[in-house]
């Protein structure tokens with residue numbers, strides 16, 4: 001079973017490995033972010049996939065949907081005007097042209113993503129991933145794979161931008177822990193370049 005967070009909601013770690021992770025609050029205004037949040041929640045064709053753990057199938061504890069260049073990436077839905085607009089705002093900050101985006105919907109504090117790194121071979125070994133969050137502030141926890149005691153936490157705020165730079169996926173894993181505190185809905189977008 002997934003652990004509850006030991007440092008979620010505790011605030012921003014002061015000593016983030018900035019060479020690998022960049023955080024920027026307020027990339028989108030509160031007004032813009034409110035519109036995006038409501039629109040994504042109500043208009044996305046959300047799916048709940050299953051994952052296998054010790055030979056047993058579990059429902060993934062969040063809803064997801066993939067968008068992207070449909071001619072290149074199988075199983076993606078075509079870019080919407082909102083997703084295009086957000087992509088255009090993050091690309092100059094990331095220095096990358098992304099061709100896909102994964103939407104995650106955390107409905108409440110029970111929804112989460114367990115420790116993992118995003119290093120699928122389809123993204124190359126040193127992927128750069130741009131993350132945009134709307135809605136409920138949740139803690140994004142990071143820990144070093146070779147030493148779990150080295151850990152950090154970033155509160156991803158409404159309208160914020162977080163860049164996972166080259167090298168982060170190799171050396172660190174990340175998660176959004178469940179929370180016992182009352183939590184409203186949160187949307188996260190991770191822009192990725194599938195090669």
Ligand SMILES: O=C(O)CCC(=O)C(=O)O
Pocket residue numbers: 102104113118131140156174175176188190
């Ligand atoms: O929700 C988040 O902030 C992170 C999502 C994530 O790690 C992923 O989709 O791979």
Ligand SMILES: [Fe+2]
Pocket residue numbers: 116117118174
């Ligand atoms: Fe991830």
